[in-house]
Amino acid sequence: MSSASDVAPAVECAVRVIDAEKVGLVRASLPETETIAELAQVFGLLADPGRLRVITALLEGGEMCVCDIAASCGHSESAVSHTLRLLRANRVVRVRRAGRMAYYRLDDSHVRMLLDLALAHVHHGEEET
Numbered sequence: 001m002s003s004a005s006d007v008a009p010a011v012e013c014a015v016r017v018i019d020a021e022k023v024g025l026v027r028a029s030l031p032e033t034e035t036i037a038e039l040a041q042v043f044g045l046l047a048d049p050g051r052l053r054v055i056t057a058l059l060e061g062g063e064m065c066v067c068d069i070a071a072s073c074g075h076s077e078s079a080v081s082h083t084l085r086l087l088r089a090n091r092v093v094r095v096r097r098a099g100r101m102a103y104y105r106l107d108d109s110h111v112r113m114l115l116d117l118a119l120a121h122v123h124h125g126e127e128e129t
Contacts, residue, residue, distance in 0.1 A: 041090060042090065042092070042114075045086070045087065045090055045092060046114075046115075046118070050073075050075065050079065050083060051083050051086070051087065053073045053075070054069055054073055054075070054080060054083045054084065054087070055087065055092065055093075055106070055111075055115060056115065056119075057069050057072045057073050058093060058104060058105055058106050059106060059112060059115050059116075062105060063096065063103045063104065063105040064103065064104060064105075065101055065102065065103055065104070066080050066081055066084065066102065066104070069084070069104065084104055088104075091107050092106070092107055092111055093105065093106060093107055093111075094106075094107045
């Protein structure tokens with residue numbers, strides 16, 4: 001987290017002139033409102049430390065059952081089950097059933113890439129200090 005002295009002051013335009021061409025290009029390339037809402041939902045899921053711990057356990061452990069995830073994360077099996085239900089509903093994880101057992105893994109390579117990039121970003125800041 002940065003301190004108040006690390007934050008640059010807001011800079012206003014010296015002359016208020018809108019570049020209509022650039023604004024038009026940017027607006028045309030922006031995702032639709034529905035897509036932005038879905039992105040916010042995904043990032044909201046990743047914003048919770050408990051859910052993020054479960055997701056990173058799956059990132060490191062691959063396919064795991066609820067009891068293994070709970071033991072890895074230090075959470076109760078009930079809390080992990082609730083988290084997995086939410087993550088599954090939002091297509092972050094998927095389940096494979098084998099008899100009475102359920103094994104969870106990250107849904108696809110996009111989720112893995114997103115997490116890998118976020119972790120690299122966090123560690124990148126550590127390398128500079």
